[in-house]
Amino acid sequence: MMAQLDVRNTIRMGLLAGVVAVSLSMIGMVEAFDQRDVITDVFSLGQLLLFTAPAIVGYMVVQRGKVKAYGPALFGGLIAGVFAALPIFALLILTLIFPNIRAQLVNVSPTLIGILAFGNGQVVGGLLMTAVMGILGLLGAAIYVIPDRIGNPLILGLGWTLLVGVLSEVLLNILRPLLPRAVLRFLFGTKGITFATAVILLILITTGIVWWQEKGREQAKARREAMSSGQQKTRRQVSLGMGLILLFVLPLILGTYLTEVVDNVGLYILMGLGLNIVVGFAGLLDLGYVAFFAIGAYTVGVLTSQGGLGVGHLSFWVALPIAVATSTMAGMLLGVPVLRMRGDYLAIVTLGFGEIIRVLATSDLLKPVIGGAQGVLQIPKPEIFGFTVIQPQHFYYVILAGVFLAIFLSSRLRDARLGRQWMALREDEDVAEAMGIHLVKTKLLAFGIGAAFSGLAGAIFAARLSSIFPHSFNLLISINVLSLIIVGGMGSLPGVVVGALVLVGLPELLREFAEYRLLLYGALLIAMMVTKPEGLWPSPVRRRELRAAEEETAPQIEQVG
Amino acid sequence: MAQRFKDVDWIGLFLWLFRAAIIVLVLWGTVAKIFFGAGNAYSASDWIDFFVSGLSQGSLYALIALGYTLVYGVLFMINFAHGEFFMSGTMTATVFIALPLSASGFLDRNPIIGMLIILVVAMSISVGVALLTERIAYRPLRRAPRLVPLITAIGASFFWQYFFRGLYGSSLIPFPELQALQGKFSFWGVDILKTRAVVIVSSVIMLIGLYFFVMRTKTGKAIRAVAEDKDVAALMGIDVDRTIAITFATGAAMAGAAGILYGLVFRQVHFFMGFVPGIKAFTAAVLGGIGSIPGAALGGLFLGVIEAVGPPLFLEGLGIPGGHQLKDVIAFTMLVLVLIFRPQGIIGERLAEKKA
Numbered sequence: 001m002m003a004q005l006d007v008r009n010t011i012r013m014g015l016l017a018g019v020v021a022v023s024l025s026m027i028g029m030v031e032a033f034d035q036r037d038v039i040t041d042v043f044s045l046g047q048l049l050l051f052t053a054p055a056i057v058g059y060m061v062v063q064r065g066k067v068k069a070y071g072p073a074l075f076g077g078l079i080a081g082v083f084a085a086l087p088i089f090a091l092l093i094l095t096l097i098f099p100n101i102r103a104q105l106v107n108v109s110p111t112l113i114g115i116l117a118f119g120n121g122q123v124v125g126g127l128l129m130t131a132v133m134g135i136l137g138l139l140g141a142a143i144y145v146i147p148d149r150i151g152n153p154l155i156l157g158l159g160w161t162l163l164v165g166v167l168s169e170v171l172l173n174i175l176r177p178l179l180p181r182a183v184l185r186f187l188f189g190t191k192g193i194t195f196a197t198a199v200i201l202l203i204l205i206t207t208g209i210v211w212w213q214e215k216g217r218e219q220a221k222a223r224r225e226a227m228s229s230g231q232q233k234t235r236r237q238v239s240l241g242m243g244l245i246l247l248f249v250l251p252l253i254l255g256t257y258l259t260e261v262v263d264n265v266g267l268y269i270l271m272g273l274g275l276n277i278v279v280g281f282a283g284l285l286d287l288g289y290v291a292f293f294a295i296g297a298y299t300v301g302v303l304t305s306q307g308g309l310g311v312g313h314l315s316f317w318v319a320l321p322i323a324v325a326t327s328t329m330a331g332m333l334l335g336v337p338v339l340r341m342r343g344d345y346l347a348i349v350t351l352g353f354g355e356i357i358r359v360l361a362t363s364d365l366l367k368p369v370i371g372g373a374q375g376v377l378q379i380p381k382p383e384i385f386g387f388t389v390i391q392p393q394h395f396y397y398v399i400l401a402g403v404f405l406a407i408f409l410s411s412r413l414r415d416a417r418l419g420r421q422w423m424a425l426r427e428d429e430d431v432a433e434a435m436g437i438h439l440v441k442t443k444l445l446a447f448g449i450g451a452a453f454s455g456l457a458g459a460i461f462a463a464r465l466s467s468i469f470p471h472s473f474n475l476l477i478s479i480n481v482l483s484l485i486i487v488g489g490m491g492s493l494p495g496v497v498v499g500a501l502v503l504v505g506l507p508e509l510l511r512e513f514a515e516y517r518l519l520l521y522g523a524l525l526i527a528m529m530v531t532k533p534e535g536l537w538p539s540p541v542r543r544r545e546l547r548a549a550e551e552e553t554a555p556q557i558e559q560v561g
Numbered sequence: 562m563a564q565r566f567k568d569v570d571w572i573g574l575f576l577w578l579f580r581a582a583i584i585v586l587v588l589w590g591t592v593a594k595i596f597f598g599a600g601n602a603y604s605a606s607d608w609i610d611f612f613v614s615g616l617s618q619g620s621l622y623a624l625i626a627l628g629y630t631l632v633y634g635v636l637f638m639i640n641f642a643h644g645e646f647f648m649s650g651t652m653t654a655t656v657f658i659a660l661p662l663s664a665s666g667f668l669d670r671n672p673i674i675g676m677l678i679i680l681v682v683a684m685s686i687s688v689g690v691a692l693l694t695e696r697i698a699y700r701p702l703r704r705a706p707r708l709v710p711l712i713t714a715i716g717a718s719f720f721w722q723y724f725f726r727g728l729y730g731s732s733l734i735p736f737p738e739l740q741a742l743q744g745k746f747s748f749w750g751v752d753i754l755k756t757r758a759v760v761i762v763s764s765v766i767m768l769i770g771l772y773f774f775v776m777r778t779k780t781g782k783a784i785r786a787v788a789e790d791k792d793v794a795a796l797m798g799i800d801v802d803r804t805i806a807i808t809f810a811t812g813a814a815m816a817g818a819a820g821i822l823y824g825l826v827f828r829q830v831h832f833f834m835g836f837v838p839g840i841k842a843f844t845a846a847v848l849g850g851i852g853s854i855p856g857a858a859l860g861g862l863f864l865g866v867i868e869a870v871g872p873p874l875f876l877e878g879l880g881i882p883g884g885h886q887l888k889d890v891i892a893f894t895m896l897v898l899v900l901i902f903r904p905q906g907i908i909g910e911r912l913a914e915k916k917a
Contacts, residue, residue, distance in 0.1 A: 028727050285711065337579065338901070344708075348843060348896065351840070352893040355840075363887055516723060517723075518719045519720055519727065521716070522715075522718070522719035522723065523720050524716070525712055526720065529702065529716070530697075530713070533709055
C-alpha cells in the first residue's frame with residue numbers, strides 16, 4: 001500500500017515543473033543564462049535551469065510516494081518528465097501560430113526558441129525536448145531508487161560539479177597565475193569547464209563522499225577523540241590563525257575585479273550587521289534602513305568634497321566619526337516617533353522615512369546643500385600616513401577593519417546586558433517591560449547602534465566611489481540587506497556573513513543574475529520563510545523561539561473584540 | 562518609577578512639539594499663500610482643477626486601499642504585495658488586449674465593449690496573481706509569528722515586479738488613448754477632463770458595489786465572520802481558507818480595475834507602477850481606519866486631494882521650490898503622522914486598542 005505511485009499527482013507535479021520551466025524561459029532567464037557554459041559546448045547555465053525542473057520533479061514524485069521498486073519508480077519519473085515538457089511544447093507551438101508574439105512577450109526571442117527546440121523546428125524540437133525531459137525525469141527517479149549510500153553522494157557530487165562549472169570563470173581567474181597553461185587548457189574550455197574535468201570531478205567528489213561516509217568519518221572522529229583538550233585547542237587556534245591570514249592576503253590572490261566584489265560584500269556585511277541589531281536582536285522590522293547609509297555617505301561627501309558643495313574640506317578620517325555620529329543621531333531621532341509602534345506598522349513607517357529621505361535628497365529643496373539629483377562629486381580618497389587609499393585592494397582593508405569592528409561590537413553587545421534586553425524585547429515587549437527593561441532606552445539604543453554601522457558603511461561607500469547620487473540610496477538596498485539577514489538567519493552573526501556572500505557575492509560573480517536578482521531574492525524570501533524561517537546559519541536562541549511560536553501560537557491574541 | 566514617568570513624558574513632549582510644528586508649518590504656508598499670495602498665482606479654475614485631479618487620483622487610491630483593508634480585516638497582515646496585484650493585471654491587459662484592440666481600431670469603434678473586455682481581463686489576471694500569492698506565500702504561514710508573513714509579502718512583491726518586468730520588458734508601455742474620452746465635460750461652468758470624470762464615477766460605482774457585496778451577500782457575511790473570529794467562523798461551518806482566498810480575490814479585482822483607470826489617466830504602464838500607489842493606498846487605508854471599507858474610500862479621496870492641493874497651497878506658501886516633487890513626501894509624512902498620532906484612523910475606532 002505504501003509504495004504506490006499516484007499517477008494523477010505525478011502528472012500534476014510534472015505539469016507544475018513545466019510551468020515553472022516555461023515561466024523561466026518567458027521572463028528571459030534561460031536565454032540570459034545560456035551565455036554562460038557550465039561544461040564547455042555541452043551544457044549551459046540556461047539549460048541547467050531548464051533541465052533541473054524535470055530531474056527534480058522526477059525525484060520528488062517517487063520520493064513522495066516512497067516508491068522503491070525500479071519499474072514503477074522509473075515509469076513515474078518518465079511520466080513526470082514528459083508532462084514537464086508539455087508546457088514548453090505548448091510555448092513552441094504558440095510561437096509557430098503567432099510568430100510576432102515577441103511584440104507582447106519581449107523575451108520570447110528566436111534565440112530562446114532555438115534553445116528550447118535544440119536548434120530544430122518547433123515541432124521536431126518539441127518532440128526532442130519531450131524525450132530529453134522524460135529521460136531526465138527518469139534519471140531523477142533513478143537517483144532516488146538506487147541505495148541512499150550511493151544516491152546521496154551522487155546528488156552532492158553532481159551539485160558540486162555543476163557549481164564548479166558555473167563559477168569556472170572565477171576559478172580560472174584565481175588559478176591562472178598558479179598553474180601551467182597546458183593544465184589550465186585541459187581543465188577549462190572557452191567558457192566553463194571541459195567535459196573531461198566534469199567527469200573527473202564528479203567521480204572524485206562522489207567517491208570521496210562515499211569513502212567519507214563509509215570510513216573517513218569514523219577515522220576522523222577517532223583521531224579527534226584521541227587528542228587531548230589542549231591539542232584540540234591549539235588546533236582550533238591554528239585553523240583560526242590560518243583563516244585570518246587568508247583574509248589578509250585575499251586581495252593579493254583575487255585581483256582587482258574580484259576584490260571589488262568582495263568589497264561590495266563587505267559593505268553589505270557591515271550594513272547587515274547593523275540591521276541585524278535592529279531586526280535580528282531587537283525584533284524591530286526597519287525597512288528604511290538605507291536612510292542611515294545615505295546619511296553617512298552624504299555627511300562624508302559634503303564634509304570632504306573638493307567640489308562646489310564641499311564644506312570644511314575635512315580629511316576622510318575626521319569626517320568618518322562625524323558621519324557615524326550623525327547616523328546614530330538620525331537613527332535615534334527617527335526612532336523616537338516609532339517607539340510605540342510594533343511589527344508591521346513599524347515596518348511601514350520606517351519605509352516611509354526611507355522614502356522621505358530619498359525624495360528630499362533628490363528634490364530641489366536641499367539642492368544647495370547636497371546637490372539634488374546631481375549628487376555630490378569630487379570626494380577625495382582617504383589618506384593614511386601619506387598613503388592614498390585608491391585601489392579596491394586598499395579599500396578591502398578599510399572595509400575589513402570596519403567589519404571586524406562591527407562583528408566584535410555585535411558579539412559583545414549580544415552577550416551583554418543590553419543584548420539580552422533586546423532579545424527579551426523581541427520575544428515579548430509587554431513581558432520585557434514588566435521585567436523592568438527600559439523600553440525607550442533599549443529601543444533607541446538599538447536604532448542608534450544599528451544606524452551607526454550603516455553610517456560607517458555609507459561613509460566608506462562615499463569615499464570608495466568618489467561621488468554619490470541620491471538614486472544609489474533607494475529602497476532596494478534596504479530590501480537587499482533585509483533579505484541577506486533573513487536568509488542568513490536573523491540574529492546570527494555568521495548568518496549575516498553567509499547571507500551577504502550568497503545574496504551579494506554570487507550575483508556579482510554571475511553578471512547574468514543582475515536583472516533577475518530581485519526576482520530571486522523575492523522567491524528566496526518566500527521559500528526561506530515557508531521552509532526554514534530560522535535561516536541558513538541560525539542563532540540557537542532564535543531557532544528555539546520560532547519553534548516555540550509554531551507550537552503554541554494562539555491566534556486569539558491577534559483578535560480584537 | 563519616577564524615572565520612567567519622566568522619560569515617557571519627555572517622549573510625549575517631543576511628539577507633541579513635532580505635531581505642533583507640522584500644524585504650524587501647514588497653517589503658515591496656507592495663510593501665506595491665501596492672504597499674501599506667496600509663490601505663483603492661481604485662478605479659481607486652477608484650484609478646481611487641482612481639486613478634481615486630486616479626487617480622481619484619490620478614487621484610485623480608494624479602490625486599491627480596499628484590498629489592504631479587506632485583507633487586514635481578515636488576516637491582520639499588511640499585504641505588501643497588493644500593489645503588484647494592481648500592476649500585474651493592468652500590464653497584462655494593456656499588452657495583450659488594449660494595445661491590439663486599439664491598433665485594430667476596435668477600441669475606438671466600441672469604446673464601452675472594449676473597455677469592459679480590458680477591465681475583465683485585468684481583473685481576472687490580478688485575481689489569479691493574488692490567489693497564487695495567497696496560496697504559496699501566505700497560507701502556509703497562518704500560524705507563524707506576525708513578522709513572517711510580512712516578510713514573505715515583501716518577497717512576493719519583489720518577485721512579481723521582476724517577474725512581470727521579465728515578461729513585458731522594463732520600458733514604459735503606452736496605454737492607448739480613447740477618442741471618446743478626449744476633451745472635457747462641463748458642469749455648471751466647471752470644466753472637468755472626461756477621463757477624470759470617468760475615473761471618479763466608475764470608482765464610486767465599484768466602491769458602492771463592494772460595500773453591498775460585503776454587507777448584503779452571504780459571502781460578504783462570511784468574510785465579516787472570519788474577520789471577527791476565525792475559529793468561531795470555522796465552527797459555524799464557514800470554510801475559512803476559502804473565505805480568505807475570496808477576500809484576497811475581491812481586493813485584487815478592485816486593484817485590477819483601478820489599474821486600468823490608472824492607465825486611462827496616466828496613459829502609461831510599467832512594472833514598477835504598483836509600488837508607490839500601493840504604499841499610498843495603504844496610507845489611505847490607515848487614514849480612514851484600516852479594516853473599514855467606507856474608511857478606505859474616504860481616506861483615499863482625502864489623501865488624493867491633499868496631495869494635489871498641498872504643493873501649490875502650503876508648500877509654495879512656505880516658499881519651498883519645486884513643490885510638486887515633494888508630493889510623495891506629503892503622502893509619506895501623512896502616513897507617518899497618522900500612524901504615530903492616530904493609528905485608528907480618522908474615522909475608525911476598531912483597532913484602536915491593538916495598535917496604539
